[in-house]
Structure formats: C-alpha cells, structure tokens
Amino acid sequence: MKWSDGRYHTADTEDISGKDPDRFIPRSYSIASSSKTREYIEFYIGLVRLGSLSPRLFHLKPEDRVYLSEKPLGMLSLDAVPAEFNVVLIATGTGVAPYMSMIRTEISGGLNRRFAVIHGARHSSDLDYHSELMLLDSIS
Ligand SMILES: Cc1cc2nc3c(=O)[nH]c(=O)nc-3n(C[C@H](O)[C@H](O)[C@H](O)COP(=O)(O)OP(=O)(O)OC[C@H]3O[C@@H](n4cnc5c(N)ncnc54)[C@H](O)[C@@H]3O)c2cc1C
Secondary structure: OOOOOOOOOOOOOOOOOOOOOOOOOOOOOOEOOOOOOOOOOOEOOOOOOOOOOHHHHOOOOOOOOOOOOOOOOOOOOOOOOOOOOOEEEEEEHHHHHHHHHHHHHHHHHOOOOOEEEEEEOOOHHHOOOHHHHHHHHHHO
C-alpha cells in the first residue's frame, strides 16, 4: 500500500514525510462471518479518519491484496457457554462484529438458544446489522 494515494477520500490528510511508504501496518479485526463459512471472510470495519490503516482499507479496490495472518487469535467465544443458556450480547459500533459471527455460526449449527443483541451507535444509520438481526428475530 502506498502512503501517497492510499487513503480514503473522507479521511484526514496525513504527514507522510519521513515515513516508509511500504511500511507494514498490522491491526486486529474481528471476523463477522460464520466460522463455518469457507467461501469468504466478512469484516465490519469503521473508518478512523486520522488512522493509519483503516483509511487505506476503505480505499481498497477489487483484486487489491491485503495480508491476513495465518492463524486467527482471540478468546471471545461461546464455547464455554452451555448450549441451553440464552445469551445477551452488548456492543457499540464495530464491536458487534464478533457477535454476528457467533449468531450466524450458531444458527447454521441448529442450536436453539436465544440471543438478545444490544447494539449502540451514534446514528441509527450506523446500525448496519439491524435488518439482518430483525429478520433473524422474525423467523426464530
Ligand atoms: C481484538 C480487536 C478486534 C478489533 N476488531 C475491530 C473490528 O472488527 N472492526 C474495526 O473497525 N476495528 C476493530 N479493531 C480496531 C482496529 O484494530 C484498529 O484499531 C482500527 O481500525 C484503527 O486503526 P487505524 O490504523 O486506522 O488507526 P490508528 O492509526 O491505530 O489510530 C489513530 C488514532 O485513532 C484512535 N482510534 C483508533 N480506533 C478508533 C475508533 N474506533 N474510534 C475513534 N478513534 C480511534 C487511536 O487511539 C489513535 O489516536 C479491533 C481491535 C482489536 C484489538
């Protein structure tokens, strides 16, 4: 990724003097897609206008390449929650991403527990998974 032209158009400009244009910028992102989905990986990423990496991710075009570490890391999991327990998931902004993965994974696995999702955001238009969650609620 090049520093000079790699930022999304609404991102703030960046002082690139003295910086390596090809510097590797590692960041963590939660997977939003089901852990059983093999065809693609979905991420739910917010633009941090002053950020180093996210303005570049928003500027990616089809067939651009990004590096993903080989092994996903993290401890956030429902594995230790008994299958008969219902679950309340609370998140703001992009923090809902791992919860979407959990819900999608459990639904495709046929488990019967119930989820309540409390998702906060500054604007209702930022509740990007609202329609999907409402649909899942209506068919459950
Ligand atoms: C375990 C884990 C999972 C994550 N999952 C996601 C995810 O699913 N989706 C996602 O969008 N991000 C996620 N993040 C945050 C992500 O790793 C980056 O921090 C974020 O994208 C900003 O990176 P950047 O390089 O653009 O900004 P940076 O250059 O790292 O930050 C620039 C400035 O912006 C501030 N800043 C950083 N993030 C925010 C923010 N969200 N709002 C306001 N100011 C901020 C920083 O403190 C810093 O001052 C996760 C982080 C962790 C640790």
